[in-house]
Each structure stands twice: as C-alpha cells, then as structure tokens.
Amino acid sequence: MTIREIMVGYPASKDINLHPYYQxxxxxxxxxxxxxxxxRAGRWFLGLTGTIFFVIALFWNLDTQTVPLALYFSGLWCLSLVxxxxxxxxxxxxxxxxxxxxETLMAEVTVTNSGRRPLVDLSLQGWxxxxxxEALPEExxxxxxxxxxESRQVAFPLHCRGRGAxxxxxxxxxxxxPFGLLQAYRVQRQPTRLIxxxxxxxxxxxxxxxxxxFQPGGIAMASQVGDSFEYLGNREWRDGDNPRDIDWRSTARLAGAAGAALVVREWREEYFLRVGVVLDTHIPAEAPAPSRLFLRELKERLPAPGSALARQAALERAVSLCAAVSDALAREDYIVDLFAAGPMVYHLTAGRSLAYREQILDILACVEGSPEEPLAGIAPxxxxxxxxxxxxxxxxLDWDERRRHFVENLRQRxxxxxxxxxxxxxxxxxxxxxxxxxxxxxxxxxxxxxL
Structure with a gap:
C-alpha cells in the first residue's frame, strides 16, 4: 500500500490507529x-446537496426553482436518518x-438478527x-x-498479502x-489471532x-518414533542393563549350562546430523523520508539499491529461503537449530518430532529487520x-568483513x-x-x- 493510497483511499476495514496522519x-x-x-452514493449526493444549497444562497433571488429541489433533497436526508x-x-x-x-483465508461468520425488527440489505465488512x-471485496x-x-452463515474472504502475526x-x-445514502452499522469486536x-x-x-x-546421548535426544538402534549381538547380563533388552530365547538355550547367566541384546546408538540455520536480518538505519508526498511515493515505488526498502525486499526473500531450507532439512530427518535475530533473538530446535514445522514457520512469520548487527546477538x-x-x-543479506570473520570462526571450530x-x-x-x-x-x- 502506497502513501497516496493510505491518505486518499484508506479502506474503512483497516485499523485507524495505523493511519499515519489521523492520530x-x-x-x-x-x-x-x-x-x-x-x-459511496451518499458522498456524491452530499456534494450535490451542498452545491444546490450554495446556488440557493448565492442566487436565491434569481432562480427560485431550486428551492423545491433543495426541499426534496432535505426530505431524503431526513428519512435516511433512520x-x-x-x-x-x-x-x-x-x-x-x-x-x-x-493465500486467501475463508472465514466462516454466523450472523444473527438479535433485534425485534427485520433487517434489510444487510452486509458484512471487516473492521x-x-x-x-485485505477484505475481499472491500465494500x-x-x-x-x-x-x-434468524441466523445465516456467510463466507468472508481475507487475502493475506504479507507474513506476520x-x-x-x-x-x-x-x-x-432505505435509500442507500446513510448506513446503519454495528461493530462486532471479536479479536482473533492470525499467523x-x-x-x-x-x-x-x-x-x-x-x-x-556423534551427538552425546545419540538418538535418545530426539524422538524415537520411527527410529531404531543398530543391533550388534548378544552378551551376558551386566549390572545396569535394561531388562527390556533380555533375549529370553538365548537365555533359555543356555539354561542347562553351569553358571549360565541372563543374555541381553547389545545395541549401538545411531549417528545423526544436527544442522544450524542462521538468518541475517540486518537492515541499516536510513535517513528520514522526504517531506514531499510525491518524492516519498516515488522512493517507495522505485527503491534504490542499498536503501531500506530494497533491503526489506531482500529480507523477505531471505525469510522465504530460510523456510525452504528448514523444510528441506526437516523432510530429510535432520535436527535443525534455527537462529534468527530481530528485536529479540530466536532459537528453536526442531526435527525428529522435537518441534513441528509450523513452529519454525511461526518464528519466521514474526522475524523483523534489525537496525543493529544481529550476528552479535546470535553468536553467543x-x-x-x-x-x-x-x-x-x-x-x-550482505558479505562484509564481519560476516566473513563469523563464517571463518565457525570453520576453525x-x-x-x-x-x-x-x-x-x-x-x-x-x-x-x-x-x-x-x-x-x-x-x-x-x-x-x-541449492
């Protein structure tokens, strides 16, 4: 949404507190x-009514035929006060x-007439x-x-243009x-969360x-759903062994031997990959926007390389790429550690049922650009x-000495x-x-x- 669209055509379904001028x-x-x-018809009719009254006030002694027209317009407005x-x-x-x-979210809204009189030409709008x-359609x-x-269920489409919580x-x-000039309305405050x-x-x-x-603890650190340890062989019972590992068939075969002990199965824990994903969110602070509306709108429509708007577009691509990488690692059964920094540092360990893919996407939906260097908060x-x-x-989002040193330090480790x-x-x-x-x-x- 451009600045001109916000000023001139700010939709009635939007939050007025987000308006840059009407505070x-x-x-x-x-x-x-x-x-x-x-x-919309009422606004045009209001302008026409004002024109009629202006003509009456200016030329009342020359054109008296406009008086009945003004009375007709006034009658319509009076009846519309219902x-x-x-x-x-x-x-x-x-x-x-x-x-x-x-994508477009289809919300199901149940509308109920709780009054004592019929409701005519009722419509539902976002607030x-x-x-x-975006509410579709806007009107x-x-x-x-x-x-x-009486109650009726309607489908209310909401088009989500960008990520966020x-x-x-x-x-x-x-x-x-009755005449389509003024609207009777009621705001139904029902805050709901959308990610x-x-x-x-x-x-x-x-x-x-x-x-x-080799990860300390092996596969026991992650969910064992769908996984198994590698079988090495059998051996005699030792103190501290798990009773579930007793091989009763082998124990029964050695039951007649002198000094026979319990026989247990021996396992070897699996190795698995644990991958860290680091997301850079650095957007340098920019000089104040030009005071003239035309220059601000032109700067927003044609962002220069290196500007905050161009950097923000690159951040959105980086977030989408981070989501794709995390999704690919999760599908390959890796353990994924996601590190991202914005106003706060995010760290989530996911994979092998430790966390769902939606939790990674929830974090990426909330990540914002940081004017400070995020690597300083991620490194510890x-x-x-x-x-x-x-x-x-x-x-x-950039390749400079700070990021080169960050990567080189990881390789040395x-x-x-x-x-x-x-x-x-x-x-x-x-x-x-x-x-x-x-x-x-x-x-x-x-x-x-x-990749």
Missing part, C-alpha cells in the same frame, strides 16, 4: 463518520489460525484489519434480509436501508558440506550449541559451513567455495528449487 480523536471521529455512515437507530445484529467468526502469505490483510459481503431471530479486530455489520507464514517453494535438492559428529547462542552441530547454513547470500542486485559474485549468491532474478520465477 487525534477528532480526526479519527471524522474519518469514522465519513467512512462508516456515508455510502440509519442512526441501533442495529440489533450479532456475528460469530471462525477461521484457521495459520495461513501462508499470498480493525492490519495493513497486510463487504452481502448477507441479505434477516427476520428476527496479526490480531484481526472484528467485523462491521451494516445496512444502507501468516512466509511463502516458499519446497526444495527438490539441498546439499550440505560433509561433516558428521550459536557457540553454546556448536559442539553439537555438524553443519551451519548461514543466510546473509570444525563445523561445515554453507553460505547463501541473498543479494539486492544481480551483479554480486561468490567469494567462498561453499557460497551461493541468490540475486532477485533467482526468485522471479516463483523461488529457488535446488
């Missing part, structure tokens, strides 16, 4: 009255808690929606006529009866630098887990490192052996499918 109570009241009470009567209606909403960016969530979904006590304010039920996951293209192939370490958390990691995948550089331009070149540069053109066809 005072008086301004917000005027905005609500203009958008909530008047229909819109200020309370609207006895209620709504209950139900929708999924998670969705992917770019208090964040900027990233609302028609409900129709409801008799007292949002609170949907509720819904507005309105009726433009919009980043969209990504699943990877068909993902290669990692070779490296394998990462070094605590470094002895257990076999490979680290670094998704960076004996960890395999793969660097994915999400560049803002198409002219960046890889400088390391295990580095891949992903320019904007790499994402133009829907994403990257092999």
């Amino acid at each position: 005072g109570r008086a301004g917000q009241w005027v905005w609500r009255f203009y958008h909530f009470r008047f229909t 819109a200020f009567f309370p609207l006895g209606v209620q709504a209950q909403v139900r929708h999924a808690e998670r969705i992917t960016a770019g 208090g929606l964040p900027l990233q969530v 609302g979904v028609p409900v129709g006529n409801l008799q007292p006590g 949002f609170i949907l304010g509720g819904y507005r039920l309105l009726s433009d009866f 919009v996951h980043p969209s990504f293209r699943p990877l068909t192939r993902f290669t990692l630098p070779h490296g394998r370490r 958390r990462l070094h605590e887990q470094l002895d257990r990691l076999t490979t680290v995948v670094c998704i960076v 004996g960890v395999g490192v793969k660097v994915l550089w999400v560049s803002e331009t198409d002219d960046a070149q890889p400088t390391e052996g295990d580095m891949q540069v992903l320019p904007p053109s790499a994402f133009s066809q829907g994403g990257v499918d092999a």
Whole structure:
C-alpha cells in the first residue's frame, strides 16, 4: 500500500490507529463518520446537496426553482436518518489460525438478527484489519434480509498479502436501508489471532558440506518414533542393563549350562546430523523520508539499491529461503537449530518430532529487520550449541568483513559451513567455495528449487 493510497483511499476495514496522519480523536471521529455512515452514493449526493444549497444562497433571488429541489433533497436526508437507530445484529467468526502469505483465508461468520425488527440489505465488512490483510471485496459481503431471530452463515474472504502475526479486530455489520445514502452499522469486536507464514517453494535438492559428529546421548535426544538402534549381538547380563533388552530365547538355550547367566541384546546408538540455520536480518538505519508526498511515493515505488526498502525486499526473500531450507532439512530427518535475530533473538530446535514445522514457520512469520548487527546477538547462542552441530547454513543479506570473520570462526571450530547470500542486485559474485549468491532474478520465477 502506497502513501497516496493510505491518505486518499484508506479502506474503512483497516485499523485507524495505523493511519499515519489521523492520530487525534477528532480526526479519527471524522474519518469514522465519513467512512462508516456515508455510502459511496451518499458522498456524491452530499456534494450535490451542498452545491444546490450554495446556488440557493448565492442566487436565491434569481432562480427560485431550486428551492423545491433543495426541499426534496432535505426530505431524503431526513428519512435516511433512520440509519442512526441501533442495529440489533450479532456475528460469530471462525477461521484457521495459520495461513501462508499470498493465500486467501475463508472465514466462516454466523450472523444473527438479535433485534425485534427485520433487517434489510444487510452486509458484512471487516473492521480493525492490519495493513497486510485485505477484505475481499472491500465494500463487504452481502448477507441479505434477516427476520428476527434468524441466523445465516456467510463466507468472508481475507487475502493475506504479507507474513506476520496479526490480531484481526472484528467485523462491521451494516445496512444502507432505505435509500442507500446513510448506513446503519454495528461493530462486532471479536479479536482473533492470525499467523501468516512466509511463502516458499519446497526444495527438490539441498546439499550440505560433509561433516558428521556423534551427538552425546545419540538418538535418545530426539524422538524415537520411527527410529531404531543398530543391533550388534548378544552378551551376558551386566549390572545396569535394561531388562527390556533380555533375549529370553538365548537365555533359555543356555539354561542347562553351569553358571549360565541372563543374555541381553547389545545395541549401538545411531549417528545423526544436527544442522544450524542462521538468518541475517540486518537492515541499516536510513535517513528520514522526504517531506514531499510525491518524492516519498516515488522512493517507495522505485527503491534504490542499498536503501531500506530494497533491503526489506531482500529480507523477505531471505525469510522465504530460510523456510525452504528448514523444510528441506526437516523432510530429510535432520535436527535443525534455527537462529534468527530481530528485536529479540530466536532459537528453536526442531526435527525428529522435537518441534513441528509450523513452529519454525511461526518464528519466521514474526522475524523483523534489525537496525543493529544481529550476528552479535546470535553468536553467543550459536557457540553454546556448536559442539553439537555438524553443519551451519548461514543466510546473509550482505558479505562484509564481519560476516566473513563469523563464517571463518565457525570453520576453525570444525563445523561445515554453507553460505547463501541473498543479494539486492544481480551483479554480486561468490567469494567462498561453499557460497551461493541468490540475486532477485533467482526468485522471479516463483523461488529457488535446488541449492
């Protein structure tokens, strides 16, 4: 949404508190009255009424034929004041808690006429929606006529343009009866949570630098669902062995031998890969935006390389790439440690049923850009887990001395490192052996499918 769209055509379904200019109570009241009470036809009719009265006031002694027309217009407005009567209606909403960016969420809304009079030309509109969530259509979904006590279920589509964790304010039920000039409405405050996951293209192939370490505790650290230890053979019972490992058939065969003891099965714990994924979220602070509206809108539509807007677009691509990498590792049964920093440092261990894939996407939905260097906050958390990691995948937005030193330190600790550089331009070149540069053109066809 551009600045001009916010100023001129700010939708009535949006949260007025997000408006960049209408922050005072008086301004917000005027905005609500203009958008909530008047229909589009009513705004045009209001302008026509003002023109008629202006002509009467200016030329009343020359053109008296406009007086009956003004009285007719005044009568219509007086009859339309029925819109200020309370609207006895209620709504209950139900929708999924998670969705992917770019998809449309179908909310199920049950509308009930709780009043004593029939409701005519009733419609449903979003209220208090964040900027990233669009109500389709913007003017609302028609409900129709409801008799007292009657209920009707309608599908209310919400298009999610970008990722994030949002609170949907509720819904507005309105009726433009009788003349379609003014609207009677009632706001149904029903805050609901919605998490919009980043969209990504699943990877068909993902290669990692070779490296394998034995994890302390072996497979016991992760879920044993679907896993098994490797069978080595049988041996005699020792103190501390698990009674479940007793091989009763072998014990029975040796029961007649002198000094025969219990026989147990011996197992060897599996080795498995544990991969760390580091997401760079650094967006440098930028100079204040130009004061002129035209220059600000032009800067937003045509972001220059290196600007905060171009960097934000690169961050969105990096988040989608991080989601694709985490999804590929989870499908290959790796243990994944996700490290990301924004206003706060996130660390989540997932894989082998330790955490669900949705939890990784929940974190990536909330990640924001950081004006400070995020690696300074990630490094201590990462070094605590470094002895257990076999490979680290670094998704960076830039390649400078600080990031080169960060990667070199990981390699000196004996960890395999793969660097994915999400560049803002198409002219960046890889400088390391295990580095891949992903320019904007790499994402133009829907994403990257092999790394």
